[in-house]
Amino acid sequence: MEDMYNQVRSFFANDIDLNDLYDSEAVVWIDWREYDEDVVRYFNDMMDEPIDIKMVSNGKAYGDDIVLQKGDKELQIPYGDEQDRDVTIKYFNDFVKPAYEVRWFTESLGNDTLGFTVLSGLEWAKLNDEFGADTVRYYFEPIDFESDMFNLGMDEASALLALREDSEGVNSDFSTQLDWIRIINKEKSFSLPGKAFGRDEIASYTEMDVWETVVQALGMPLEANVAAELQKFYDAASRAPLYTCYFHEDDGTVTESQNLFF
Secondary structure (H helix, E strand, O other), X not given: OHHHHHHHHHHHOOOOOHHHHHHOOOOEEEEOOOOHHHHHHHHHHOOOOOOEEEEEOOOOOOOOEEEEEEOOEEEEOOOOOOOOHHXXXXXXXXXXXXXXXXXXXXHHOOOOEEEEXXXXXXXXXXXXXXXXXXXXXXXXXXXXXXXXXXXXXXXXHHHXXXXXXXXXXXXXXXXXXXXXXXXXXXXXXHOOOOOOOOHHHHHHOOOHHHHHHHHHHOOOXXXXXXXXXXXXXXXXXXXXXXXXXXXXXXXXXXXXXXOOOO
8 A cells, every 4th residue: 555655645746747647556447337346345455454345135126235344343335226336435435434545536537437546544644744735635536425426417527627727736625616516507507588586596596505615615604694695796797887987098089898897
């Protein structure tokens, strides 16, 4: 496992480039059609102290369930009607933390084969200390139960890729970016020709826990009435300007300013 850490560190230290990292043993590649039991074995093989994995019958159409075990700790990964790569990855990651942590190699964003890296919790902390947590997470995104990876929609993936291109190598919170994208998409799908948003409508079409995440990321107090504030921005941006502004040019002509916000 030390070799994988050294390879990731070498990338951040500019000793190897992105192509070298792609081809290194530090990144395991998982196809969206991969068997879930293979996914957990790939991760397990990357750890110095692997966990025990067994399969148990459940009578469901998709086949046996996966049980993770380490000492007295045991978890049967909870699936719904079918197995799901994202569910498998999220529960495996939560089970092995804090000793180890699986992170999504986000340079693979938008593909149907995604890259992942498993390092010890201590090794991730060392990378954060040396190169900065924002820089590290730009390439290796932490995973929690709210993460979407294989289940990320193509429109959302495309929007996130555009945000990454504009971020100059430093990532703000990936989940916050995704929350914001989903809010914008909901706004687009909610809007109707000739109909303006009302305060109650804005509050109702977005879950409050999503708003709280965005509010915190923007540094606003949690008690802020976000719906009302967004309505003010919408009203100001959509109404006709109340004033007209003219620029007096050096040649004596007068130019009317367009698209004023007041």
